[in-house]
Structures are given as C-alpha cells and as structure tokens.
Amino acid sequence: MTAVDPALVLAASTEITTAALAGDDPDAVLPLVVRRAVELAGADLGLAMVTGDDGTLTVETSSGDDDPVGIVLSSRSSAARAARTGVPVVADDFTTDPRTAPFVPKALRGYGPFAVAPFGTSERRIGALAVYRRKGATPFSTDTVDVLAAFAAQAGLAVVLAEGFTARQRVAVYQERERIARDLHDVIIQRLYATGVQLDLLDRRLKLEGREGERLADAVDQLDQTMAEVRATVRALRSADPGKPGDADLRGSVLAEARTAGELLGFEPEVRIDGDLAEVPPELADHARAALREALSNVVRHSGARAVGIEVAKDAERLVLRVADDGCGIPRGVARRGLRHLEERALAAGGGCEVASSPRTGTTITWHVPLT
Numbered sequence: 001m002t003a004v005d006p007a008l009v010l011a012a013s014t015e016i017t018t019a020a021l022a023g024d025d026p027d028a029v030l031p032l033v034v035r036r037a038v039e040l041a042g043a044d045l046g047l048a049m050v051t052g053d054d055g056t057l058t059v060e061t062s063s064g065d066d067d068p069v070g071i072v073l074s075s076r077s078s079a080a081r082a083a084r085t086g087v088p089v090v091a092d093d094f095t096t097d098p099r100t101a102p103f104v105p106k107a108l109r110g111y112g113p114f115a116v117a118p119f120g121t122s123e124r125r126i127g128a129l130a131v132y133r134r135k136g137a138t139p140f141s142t143d144t145v146d147v148l149a150a151f152a153a154q155a156g157l158a159v160v161l162a163e164g165f166t167a168r169q170r171v172a173v174y175q176e177r178e179r180i181a182r183d184l185h186d187v188i189i190q191r192l193y194a195t196g197v198q199l200d201l202l203d204r205r206l207k208l209e210g211r212e213g214e215r216l217a218d219a220v221d222q223l224d225q226t227m228a229e230v231r232a233t234v235r236a237l238r239s240a241d242p243g244k245p246g247d248a249d250l251r252g253s254v255l256a257e258a259r260t261a262g263e264l265l266g267f268e269p270e271v272r273i274d275g276d277l278a279e280v281p282p283e284l285a286d287h288a289r290a291a292l293r294e295a296l297s298n299v300v301r302h303s304g305a306r307a308v309g310i311e312v313a314k315d316a317e318r319l320v321l322r323v324a325d326d327g328c329g330i331p332r333g334v335a336r337r338g339l340r341h342l343e344e345r346a347l348a349a350g351g352g353c354e355v356a357s358s359p360r361t362g363t364t365i366t367w368h369v370p371l372t
Helices: 006-021 026-041 078-085 142-206 210-237 247-265 282-303 334-348
Strands: 045-051 057-062 089-091 111-120 125-134 270-274 308-314 318-325 352-358 362-370
Touching: 006 026, 006 142, 026 045, 026 057, 026 125, 026 142, 045 078, 045 111, 057 078, 057 125, 078 089, 078 111, 078 125, 111 142, 125 142, 142 210, 142 247, 142 282, 210 282, 247 270, 247 282, 247 308, 282 308, 282 318, 282 334, 282 362, 334 352, 334 362
Parallel strands: 270 308
Antiparallel strands: 045 057, 045 125, 089 111, 111 125, 308 318, 318 362, 352 362
C-alpha cells in the first residue's frame, strides 16, 4: 500500500478539531473520528472503544455494516493493553495471532489484519481506536500504524478539549438557569402571593356576592394556578434531571415553601421532616409539593395565625403531609373552594385529605397518599 498523504492526515485532524471545538457533543464526534481513521488506514472497519472503570473496553462507534457496538472486550485484550499503556498493537491476522486470538469477538471473526492505537491523552485516556481489514487482505504497514497512532492522539486531544468546552457550557447554562429561577421565585411569586392576599382581604371586607363575588374568586384561583405554573418552571430550571426523585429535591421544596409562607406571615413556620424522602416517586413528590403550597396559601390568606407547623412523614407504606395553624379557622364558603385541589390530588393518588377546623383551635390539614 502506498504511503498516506500527509495532507490527508492534516485535513482529517483539522476536521475533527473543528467539529469538536464547535460545541458539538463529544459523543457525536466519535463517528467522524472512526470514518476518517478508516479512510486514512485503508481499512474495512473502524471501531472507537471507551475504557471502563474495570479496564474493559466497550465499543461505542463502528464504521462498518456489522454491528459490534456494545461489545465489551476483556481488560487483557490487545486493545485494552494499547489503551492502558499508550503503545499501538498490530497483527497480520488477529484471529490467529496468539496475542489477540483469545479475545476476538464473534462479530469480528471475518476480519484479519488489525491495528489499534490509544485514543485520548496521557491525562485523559478515553480508550482505543482500532481498524480492521477483511481476512486475506494486505496487513497494515508500519507507516500506516504510525499514521493511525498520530491521528488517534490528535483526534483524542480534540475530543478531550471538547469535553471540557461542553462542561463549561453546561456550567454557564446552569448558572443562568439558577439566576432566572431565583428572580422568578424571589420577585414574581412574591408579588403574585401578595396580590392574592390583597384580593382575599378585599373579598372579606366587601363581602361581594353573586356574579361579582364569583369573578373575584375566579381571579384568586387564576393567581393560584399561575403561581403553581411558575413554581413548576422554577423547579425545572433548578434541576438537571427534573424527573429524578431525590431527597434534597422534595426536602428542599418543603423548606422553600415554608420560607415563602414565612415572608408573608411575618414568622417562620416550624418544619419537621421524618423519613427518607429520596424514595418518594416523582409523581407523588409533585403532588405533595402542590398540596403543601395550597395548604400554606390558605393559611396565609385566611387564618390570621401566630404559629404554623409543617410535618412531612414517610414510612414504608405512605407519605403524610400535615399543616397546622392556631388561627381563626377556615371561613364559611372557603373550605370547598380553597381546599378542593388538595382532596382531588390525594384521591387521584389513592389517598385522602382530612380538614379539622374551628375558631378556637385553628386548622389542621392532613394529606396522605400510599407509596405502594
């Protein structure tokens, strides 16, 4: 085989570097690396393999029609050794060479000439880049293996740089998301809350009835819904994986809701959390957040309380949320309108909601759902 044109090597390396540093996902660059390696080496198949924690190699990308992606190679294989030591390995026929034959996957037995080079840098060893030719084809020359090794090193460096660039981009995005979430929570939600309180006070003072009373009640309900939607947006902005359950997520939501209510009440509610909330399914956690928000909204608007307690308890069978205040009780006509969402959420999840209220003892809302 004729020597590889240095201009082709330079063009391939430049293409890989440009793609990697253009902000593309490093995983999306791997197929391009493999295709160019096959072209430079005059090979029939190329594989990009990533090193695992145990030293094994997993095939991440393939250039051929065969489908070896996902195959795991032993940590004692030649490819793993090349990735580990930084020294390329070449065989005229890797199905018969004693160094490679014991580790040939079934999907690759139709190939013979083989060369593999380390992929990455000395500080960040990604894995190995391997090329193959069909059985009976001309083995890879020393020059070709040298070209493969140089290309693998350059392409590996580009991918490592891309990983760092992508990570920095993600950090910047998360910081901006946190800023937006903070503004939404600290400014928008507080204003909506305050507006809702003023509307409720106006309703109680004017004692509107009929159509005007219904319109004012609808306006308050719309504010509640808007706050719920904004809070859902805040939760999504602050979570890298909003659908993933997590103790810090639900626990943090409870504490955040308590702080928000405290700012409007003029004192901080007492919070007690029992049990590991990490195992609460995401859907139930969302129901619990909304239930707590609704309960505290009623406390802020109607109770005139001087003390509020929030309790969240989880055991093997159920999640229980309890909000108690020492206020004036729930005014007539408010209970069904203000608390119906609590009951609906509990019933939808197979649970229930009980409300005990009187002018003397205040109000206790107990909301519970099964975990199984």
